Amino acid sequence: MVSIKDLANLTGYSVATISRVVNNSPMVSEKARAEIEEAIRATGYHPNFIGRSLRLSFSMKLLLLLPTAENTFYGDILRGIEQSASAAGYQVVIGVTQNKLEIEKKYIEMLTSRQVDGMIIANTNMDKFDLSRISESFPIVLLAHSMDGANVSSVTIDNLAAAYDATKLLIDLGHTSIGMLSGRYYRNPSIEREEGFKNALKDAGLPLNPSHLIRTDYDFNSGKLACKKLMSGKAPPTAIFCVADSIAIGAERYLLDSGLENVVSVIGFDNVIESEYFYNGITTVNQPKYDLGKVSVDLLLKIISDKSAPPETVVLPHYLVERGSTSKAR
Amino acid sequence: MVSIKDLANLTGYSVATISRVVNNSPMVSEKARAEIEEAIRATGYHPNFIGRSLRLSFSMKLLLLLPTAENTFYGDILRGIEQSASAAGYQVVIGVTQNKLEIEKKYIEMLTSRQVDGMIIANTNMDKFDLSRISESFPIVLLAHSMDGANVSSVTIDNLAAAYDATKLLIDLGHTSIGMLSGRYYRNPSIEREEGFKNALKDAGLPLNPSHLIRTDYDFNSGKLACKKLMSGKAPPTAIFCVADSIAIGAERYLLDSGLENVVSVIGFDNVIESEYFYNGITTVNQPKYDLGKVSVDLLLKIISDKSAPPETVVLPHYLVERGSTSKAR
DNA sequence: TTCCGAAATGTAAACGTTTTCATTTGTTTC
DNA sequence: GAAACAAATGAAAACGTTTACATTTCGGAA
Numbered sequence: 001m002v003s004i005k006d007l008a009n010l011t012g013y014s015v016a017t018i019s020r021v022v023n024n025s026p027m028v029s030e031k032a033r034a035e036i037e038e039a040i041r042a043t044g045y046h047p048n049f050i051g052r053s054l055r056l057s058f059s060m061k062l063l064l065l066l067p068t069a070e071n072t073f074y075g076d077i078l079r080g081i082e083q084s085a086s087a088a089g090y091q092v093v094i095g096v097t098q099n100k101l102e103i104e105k106k107y108i109e110m111l112t113s114r115q116v117d118g119m120i121i122a123n124t125n126m127d128k129f130d131l132s133r134i135s136e137s138f139p140i141v142l143l144a145h146s147m148d149g150a151n152v153s154s155v156t157i158d159n160l161a162a163a164y165d166a167t168k169l170l171i172d173l174g175h176t177s178i179g180m181l182s183g184r185y186y187r188n189p190s191i192e193r194e195e196g197f198k199n200a201l202k203d204a205g206l207p208l209n210p211s212h213l214i215r216t217d218y219d220f221n222s223g224k225l226a227c228k229k230l231m232s233g234k235a236p237p238t239a240i241f242c243v244a245d246s247i248a249i250g251a252e253r254y255l256l257d258s259g260l261e262n263v264v265s266v267i268g269f270d271n272v273i274e275s276e277y278f279y280n281g282i283t284t285v286n287q288p289k290y291d292l293g294k295v296s297v298d299l300l301l302k303i304i305s306d307k308s309a310p311p312e313t314v315v316l317p318h319y320l321v322e323r324g325s326t327s328k329a330r
Numbered sequence: 331m332v333s334i335k336d337l338a339n340l341t342g343y344s345v346a347t348i349s350r351v352v353n354n355s356p357m358v359s360e361k362a363r364a365e366i367e368e369a370i371r372a373t374g375y376h377p378n379f380i381g382r383s384l385r386l387s388f389s390m391k392l393l394l395l396l397p398t399a400e401n402t403f404y405g406d407i408l409r410g411i412e413q414s415a416s417a418a419g420y421q422v423v424i425g426v427t428q429n430k431l432e433i434e435k436k437y438i439e440m441l442t443s444r445q446v447d448g449m450i451i452a453n454t455n456m457d458k459f460d461l462s463r464i465s466e467s468f469p470i471v472l473l474a475h476s477m478d479g480a481n482v483s484s485v486t487i488d489n490l491a492a493a494y495d496a497t498k499l500l501i502d503l504g505h506t507s508i509g510m511l512s513g514r515y516y517r518n519p520s521i522e523r524e525e526g527f528k529n530a531l532k533d534a535g536l537p538l539n540p541s542h543l544i545r546t547d548y549d550f551n552s553g554k555l556a557c558k559k560l561m562s563g564k565a566p567p568t569a570i571f572c573v574a575d576s577i578a579i580g581a582e583r584y585l586l587d588s589g590l591e592n593v594v595s596v597i598g599f600d601n602v603i604e605s606e607y608f609y610n611g612i613t614t615v616n617q618p619k620y621d622l623g624k625v626s627v628d629l630l631l632k633i634i635s636d637k638s639a640p641p642e643t644v645v646l647p648h649y650l651v652e653r654g655s656t657s658k659a660r
Numbered sequence: 661t662t663c664c665g666a667a668a669t670g671t672a673a674a675c676g677t678t679t680t681c682a683t684t685t686g687t688t689t690c
Numbered sequence: 691g692a693a694a695c696a697a698a699t700g701a702a703a704a705c706g707t708t709t710a711c712a713t714t715t716c717g718g719a720a
Contacts, residue, residue: 003706014375014670019708029668049443051384051706055674070405070603076425078399091436094424096408106421113379220607253607273400274604277550277583331678344700349678359698381676384705
């Protein structure tokens with residue numbers, strides 16, 4: 001592989017001058033520049049980024065940690081992230097953890113071993129202690145969720161309020177028996193959304209039947225099964241708040257298959273593209289996905305440039321999107 | 331940041347011995363190992379991967395280039411890729427190009443600048459010349475598509491045959507007026523699928539109405555609009571072959587909205603999860619997504635370990651999945 | 661011509677590793 | 691106690707950059 005040293009030997013200039021040409025420094029004569037550029041072309045030289053990173057001690061790379069690549073929720077987020085990152089000259093690399101702590105730790109090493117300058121975490125299996133410790137030494141930002149008691153920056157919506165609003169919509173439609181399909185892992189943002197759900201019921205003076213709260217995985221099939229379980233109980237609810245659109249779609253699918261789609265209302269969360277086109281549409285809570293991504297990067301870059309800045313939480317607005325999956329109780 | 335040198339000063343051992351401990355070399359006394367490990371714990375030392383990469387001249391990282399992060403098609407693929415890669419001790423980083431050549435080139439630099447050891451490309455805007463040139467010097471594999479005339483390895487299904495089979499299914503159902511929604515960018519795999527489509531029509535002695543072939547983007551809304559256009563012509567087809575499930579779902583949505591779902595059959599391509607649950611299901615061509623990913627990595631690693639190996643094309647089997655979106659012509 | 665200042669170029673160290681080769685230390689054998 | 695050998699350790703170079711500082715070159719002014 002041809003290096004700066006080879007170009008130096010080839011052209012008779014020193015490595016310093018070659019480096020200056022490569023980096024467009026003005027301090028080099030036209031003659032030298034021309035000769036060296038010609039040599040670069042002739043040899044097919046490419047600067048070695050590893051050598052550069054080592055010398056400069058930063059990589060201009062950001063790591064985005066995703067639990068899965070199968071959720072369209074992250075598509076828009078990623079666009080926002082890439083927009084902000086590339087505007088600042090950073091490259092984004094993505095790591096998918098499959099929700100496994102061990103894979104997550106592998107990726108964290110990219111941070112600790114200086115392969116990336118900072119990290120955005122979309123979902124973590126670590127606890128608040130791990131997270132706080134990492135955040136002390138390295139720039140990280142939590143995306144679309146937060147962690148109680150952890151000393152770490154995050155960009156999120158107000159999940160509690162959003163879940164409250166969603167549940168309130170069902171209540172306002174006249175429903176009095178309302179169930180919830182929540183996340184299997186008992187952590188944010190599921191915790192907060194359960195909280196908002198329960199608060200809304202309480203404020204309306206409605207009871208929560210314990211068997212009406214089921215925890216499941218964030219995918220279509222799990223949602224379908226969980227809904228089946230919910231509806232097979234002895235006093236099934238007439239409305240269901242789902243912690244994610246993927247679950248809501250699974251639930252609606254079950255209802256459609258059972259001919260219950262007009263009897264039972266379903267509301268989801270996230271406003272992913274499928275919720276728009278599935279059947280008559282899934283009513284849902286919109287998260288500002290693009291902005292969540294964009295703001296995360298902005299915050300991360302701020303932390304990178306000022307390591308001593310205290311952790312900060314940014315809350316972005318949410319809103320309800322009413323579609324065909326919700327209707328008046330009858 | 332604490333380095334091996336700091337540990338050397340701290341413990342009194344040389345950097346060589348520290349390095350040996352870090353890398354679990356057996357050539358180090360129990361005493362030294364214990365002392366050094368203690369120092370590592372105390373200082374919170376993490377090996378710097380950049381320094382290591384520079385010295386070793388490989389990064390143990392693979393780059394996966396995706397056109398978008400919004401297609402669930404890539405979820406399974408990624409799982410296959412990660413499975414094979416991590417089994418071999420490699421890490422996978424993902425770059426999303428948004429289908430923009432300039433972003434793609436940025437990521438290609440990660441290869442040429444030695445930040446990754448090899449690259450899997452799921453979709454490219456480069457031409458066969460670019461691709462052949464890169465493939466000459468760096469390990470790359472094309473995933474789920476190939477490029478005619480390019481001297482580059484690829485792992486794919488037989489797109490021509492698959493499209494032929496899909497079209498044949500419609501023909502066997504008695505349809506004689508068949509349209510196609512293809513990809514906007516006239517390149518593989520759209521080209522091959524159009525070819526298979528046309529061949530099937532020809533073999534059945536059916537004419538292709540030129541206005542029945544529409545090229546559009548790979549997403550829901552584009553599919554919906556394209557279908558509308560297709561059905562608004564003066565002699566609309568009774569069956570539609572779509573180059574991707576995302577398009578097929580958009581098309582089926584339009585048909586549902588127009589009350590045509592029982593009149594017009596739709597077949598998609600890829601067998602993504604949504605095609606299973608959308609309405610009565612979308613008939614489609616299954617691609618072995620997990621295996622496509624797995625085999626890509628295996629092939630890439632082979633190329634990495636033997637740079638002089640000639641490019642190779644691996645063809646994996648496909649099959650049809652019949653669901654509710656197709657029915658007998660009437 | 662000589663001198664001066666600016667512009668161009670070069671030297672060498674540094675970033676954090678790994679590893680070859682040399683050296684030291686420790687153990688065994690006579 | 692010396693010789694022989696194995697085990698443990700260390701010194702130093704190398705990977706490919708960038709850059710502070712030193713040196714050379716070049717015009718122009720005196």
